[in-house]
Every structure is written in C-alpha cells, then in structure tokens.
Amino acid sequence: MTKNADPTHPCGKCAFYSDSVWQPAEPGSVSVLAAGFSRQELEVGQDLFEQDAENRAVYCVSRGLIGLRTHHSNGKSTLLRLAYPGEIVGFRSFLGSGRHQTEARALLPSRICTVVRRDANRIVHDNPSVLARLMDRCVAEIDRSHERIIATATTSNKQRLSALLLRLMGHFGEQDGDSFEMRLPLSRSDLADLIGVQPETMSRLVKRLQNDGNFSFSGRGVWITPGRLTEEILARRS
Amino acid sequence: MTKNADPTHPCGKCAFYSDSVWQPAEPGSVSVLAAGFSRQELEVGQDLFEQDAENRAVYCVSRGLIGLRTHHSNGKSTLLRLAYPGEIVGFRSFLGSGRHQTEARALLPSRICTVVRRDANRIVHDNPSVLARLMDRCVAEIDRSHERIIATATTSNKQRLSALLLRLMGHFGEQDGDSFEMRLPLSRSDLADLIGVQPETMSRLVKRLQNDGNFSFSGRGVWITPGRLTEEILARRS
C-alpha cells in the first residue's frame, strides 16, 4: 500500500514519491516546492555541481547514476561513492558548510530533480517532517560509511567487487533468459577507487572473478551466468 | 571572545560550552534541559550503551575517551571510531532507527553528560538552532568518514598510524621538556582496527615507526622525540 500520488505535487509522478524527502510537504508548501522545482536531464559525463562550488540546491536522482568524486591537491581524484535513483545529492553542503566537498557527475544518462536552496530552506523550515526525512538521509549516509568501513575490514577485495557488481546489475542490468547483462557505467579506474585498490589490481580482480565462473567480462560488458547470484539480483529488485 | 557561560545552563561550566549542541537552548528550555540532564563518570571498560540497545539519551563526552565498536555475528568485533571530548555520542540512533548500531565503551576514565531522550526531543523540537547544531554533528560525522576513505586510498598504514598517535598525543599526552609522552588508551588490537590491519601487522608497524626514530614505545607507553612532530602536536592544541 503506497500512498496515492498527489497530482499537484511535483514529485507526484516519481517512482520514489512515497519515499521522497519532499513528500510530507503541507499543501501550503507544495506551491513553494513547485516554484523552486525543476527537472533536468544530464548526459554521461555532465556535471551536476563542481567541487568547492557553492551549494545552490538540493538534488534528487530520479533516474540514472551519479558519481561523487573528490579532487586532491596533487591533481588526482578519487570516486568516493555512487548515488542511485531515489537518493539525495548535495544535502551535506545544503545542511552544512554551504560548499560542495565533492564533484557530482553523471555516469549514466540521468534525470535530476532540483529544489533551489532558498525554497528548499523555506519548505524545510515550515515542514518539520521534511526536515526529519532529510535527517534520515543523513543517518543513512552515516550508516553506509560504517558499513563500508566494516566491509573493508572483514571482506576481501574480490568479495566487495562482486557485491558492487551485483548491486549495479540489480539497478541497471537486463535480464536475458536466465542470466543478466549490463554495460558497466564505470571505468576500471573508478571501480578501483570504490574498492580501494590500484587500477592494475582491478584488472586482475576482474580476471580472477571471471575465472571463478560467475561473471564474464568484455570491456564494459558484464554477464552473470545463471546460478545463486542471479537469484540474489532478483531478490534485490523485489 | 567566547560567549560568557550561563550559570543556570547545565553545560555552563563545560570547556565545550560554546560549541555544545545544547548551548542555544532558550531560557524556557534550559529548565527542561536541567531536568533531563545528568553527569556520570565512567571507568575504563565501562559501557555507556550496548549494541542493539534502545536509544535512551543523547550523550556528550566531557572528558576522557569513548570507543565505538560493532560486534559481528561471528563473535568478533571491530573498533569503528573514537569519540573525543566535545563530541556527541549516540545521536545517530537518537535521530534514526532508535537502536544503537554500535557499543560505546570508555577507553579512559570519562565524564559523560546525558540528556534523556524524551527531554532531548522536547528541546530539539522547541529550539531549531539546537537541531541545527545536531545536524552539524551529523555532517561532521559524514565528513570524518569521507576523510577516512580518502586517507585509506592515499596514505600508507604507517602514515595513518602516525597521524592517529599524534592526534591521541594532542588530546592526552603530557609535555615533558621538549618531548611528549602518553599511556596509550588502546590495545594493539584496537589500534589495528582503526588503521585497518591485523594485530600482528600492527606490532610490526609499531616497530617500524620506532626504527624511523620519531616514536618510542614500551608496552602502552609512547614517547615522541623532539622534532617536527612535537610542533605538530602543539599546533593541534592551539
């Protein structure tokens, strides 16, 4: 039983409406929301915002995939995390310092829903339950980080790569008979960042994963051969 | 120029008063705060709360050191992070699910200031700026996690251990002439968790750090020989 979509609510038609941070906005705030609301389509490689830029809005990923990356002073950069559909991006700088600590860039063609800072502030101010949902997202981000620290301490690189691929497959893979296939939205180098290894090691991890028999790779293409893993993906989607 | 301490405010005499999350409480809320407020002294090894327990309060570390640890289903546990004086503990479960995801235990004799959940809720509800400060702590926690991920990706285990020791020395070390000394509040095994290596490796890291010349160790005792590192600690304290 999901809550019926409100036709006047900007998020009303979104697949994530019932979980949207803006969903609890009072009728009076819905008009403010509608005024500050906009949708945009990002192509692969397009920036949503840049590191060190001032926060202008709160962004919600409606479709696609966003990569959050930090640039170091030495010119290199590290992909820190992925934002999947339904997740909020930029709320850290919305709530905090006001400047983005990371760059946000589309890794897949993406649809982003934006609420400009000024209006977002008003809505949050007038609707405590919107603020509560924003805080839930904060807590979720903290939980994600903790899980990642624990995973790094307790599982092998190969296991973590496998888990990441399953997650991506669950979101973006296509079922083909009793197997799944997908075009990877990340470079090997970005995968390496997420797992915490060097690019050369990622090449070797991929090969080892293929030798184990559950995955096949060809460039950016990935196939999962039928078996227990296929069921895991289906379970993830339910 | 720090704000003058309010003698009726429970945190008024605390060294961290001006940064306290409760500092902006309105006079009307200060009495609620005083009613729900209590101080407790924890001995080394004493629990502040257990994992999976229900959140009963928001805790502030006034003195000492608290270790946050998760227990895994296989019986092992991992020290996730340290909470230094001035930091808030348990706010994740206060804001979120209501159950503690970690165990909090004193690693040094500690003074903890507690505001029971019910009153904390009232104060947060009545004082938006208290809520704002709580959110700042959330954002700070997210930033800490990001920094840790970046540090893991870009620095060696030895470097991270050195940084951790300097941090501890800045908080708990004693200046002895032109060097610093400290009794480590953590076991080798806990140090290993924080750095992300096995206990045996930690033993070897410690030895290598000693061979490099800046640190001396004897059991739980640590000395920092004068030099650039000494200045770093002093800079940290300012």
Place this chain on the structure above:
DNA sequence: CGACCACTTGAAAGAGGTCAAGAAACGTGG
C-alpha cells in the same frame, strides 16, 4: 604456581603496489 591474556616474533605464502611496455578502444579530422 598455573591459567589466561595481550603482545611479539618467525617463516612462508599470498596479495597488492609499482614501473614499464604493449594492446585495445575511442574520438577526431581528413
């Protein structure tokens, strides 16, 4: 004294990092 715990040490194996070279994929301009 003996049991227990934390810590250290050694040896062997494995995994990952680094450097350098080569292969494959991609985009651009002719």
Place this chain on the structure above:
DNA sequence: CCACGTTTCTTGACCTCTTTCAAGTGGTCG
C-alpha cells in the same frame, strides 16, 4: 571509411607489504 593520436585497459616482472599460522614471551590475577 581510414589513419591518427589519445586514452584506457591489460600484462609481465619485480618488489614490498600484509596475512596467516604457529610458537614463544611477558604480565596479571586467581
């Protein structure tokens, strides 16, 4: 469509670091 240069990815060789398992040390406490 091909040729070209660039970037990304892969591979090999070598070396360092970490893990693992096992044994040994030292201290603490009943």
